[in-house]
Amino acid sequence: MTSSMTKSSVTTIYIPRDTTALAMGADRLATEIAAEAANRGESVEIIRNGSRGLFWLEPLVEVETTSGRIAYGPVESRDIDSLFDQAFLSGETTHPLCQGLTEEIPYLKKQQRLTFARAGITDPVSLEAYQQLDGFNGLKKALQMDGQSIVDEVKTSGLRGRGGAAFPTGIKWQTVLDAKSAEARDGKQDQKYIVCNADEGDSGTFADRMVMEADPYMLIEGMTIAGLAVGADQGYIYLRSEYPVAHQILNEAIAKAEAAGFLGDNLLNSGKTFHLEVRLGAKAYICGEETSLLESLEGKRGMVRSKPPLPALVGLFGQPTIVNNVLSLAAIPYILSQGGQAYANYGMGRSLGTLPFQLAGNIKRGGLIELAFGVTLRELLEEYGGGTFSGQPMRAVQVGGPLCAYLPESQWDTPMEYESFQAIGAGLGHGGIVVFDNSVDMSEQARFSMEFCVAESCGKCTPCRIGSTRGVEVIDRIRNDENRAANMELLDDLCETMIDGSLCAMGGMTPFPVQSAVKYFPEDFNQPKQAAKGSARS
């Protein structure tokens, strides 16, 4: 900022430093806007905020005005001149890219943001901004409570694990609270751990990434509260290495939180201790499975462990360990500060609270939509998503990641909540929604499910390790019209073997997308692929 400018007031501009914003050119844009402002003698301060999650509008540039923040997007380099010409710094809303007040954009306004309430508003590593927006209120409350009271509050919230398994978080915490490590049984100091699963490997998901890039202190606060609840003084965030921006932001945030006493040996002068470290994965999808993740954190191959013993009792380095997804831990500060009941007031049935849905793939308006459980898939696809990006009709939607079913249109009115999805043989997983238009070849998608399992199986269980390879071969034969009827039967049999004979979800659920493709899109398995392509062309 220069004070010698002719205009006296400084205008604040927000340009995100989120991965998607950067992938659409936010860094270059920030540099160019700063340069153009200097050229024109305009005094501006550019804040690199997190993303609002309206990804189709990235890079989303916001200008602070007396009536609120006004959004422009998606902004490209070529738009900069016209934005300045049309006085976007003074709150003029005439530019074609102007979206009006950010908070009034229907996509954002209609959401029920509890976990993502702060996302995109501030500089993600500003401790001051975090505290101005209720940050650390949950931690302050937790420091006044005993472990059991904290766990009770989490139980009241009805929170279920957001990684996909949907296990009640409060029950898991109770198990760790009640567990005695081997050392404790010998009268030595008890060691427990809090592990955050940030190995967000499902295609179509980016909610964890957004938490870490837009509001990292919320995750730090949630993990610290978990540590206070069960008596753990060390936490690890196991972060996938595919997220370099999140890595950078988390490390900045942890260093600042330590320096300010929100982490370390004397949390807010309470005498309590909690340390936190980020550990990177190394491109292995299986390490999102909790026992494989623990092996990896211990410095080993990410081989899945048999359960029991549960990680809650014998987890990291053999000690009682909470392993929770980013979104589960990120929900904790709200639950502690507003009360478990406030969280449980959202949702339906046994699916309480909110889920951040993530719209991805061939969709016009992709992004993050946090809503109470119970919204239908169709509402998300049509009202929020606005149809496909390509403009072609939607054909198949994969909800819940690469281990969950492809849904045909007849199932799109299913309420998005755990039990309803289970009833149709599908899953919500981590809330990712990947849309395909009518150019998709579902036998090719089924083949990919098996191929992905070949690449990512840890190799422990034969049905997963070998079955997936055989699965690719069988689907290839079907696609080549070799002995189709017999091979379809063989594929079905193979799927059952994988489901029944695998320790974890990798082998046990890889068949779900395959079986759903066969069941709901049989026409894609009924004709030789070369012939099909030929007829499509003619």
Place this chain on the structure above:
Amino acid sequence: MTAVNEQLLPVVTEVIAGLKHKPGALLPILHEIQNRLGYIPPDVVPVIAESLNQSRADIHGVISFYHQFRTTAPGKHTVEVCRAEACQAMGARQLEAHAKATLGVDYHGTTGDKNVTLEEVYCLGNCACSPSIRIDDEIVGRVTPEKFDQLIDELRSQTLEVL
């Protein structure tokens, strides 16, 4: 045991000395060696094994388990193409075919000028603006074949400037 390349050894021993006190130190050590050298030379395996009091098989097993760790030198830049579903829905299959054809290499291959190593990746978390690629630590969205060529041209001209 083969003698470790004398230029590499000080780097490797420094990395190990800085990290071996950490619980579960092996992955952080392997990451840091690869960060510094670009890969994990096979002849440093015995050095790591001895420092951590593990077997060479243990260390080799970990290196070979994870897709990220490589035991040969990569090109100057690493280009990763996302192959996962959200990108498939937006043309990733065509993009990967184009990338292989343009660069003249398959996955894990390095171009003849040692400029670019091509890798596959399953999801970069940019799924609302697919298809995505990663060039070193930078992620790029909505990558068409034309945009891919332009990005590769920029990489090549950067290299020329350096030369």
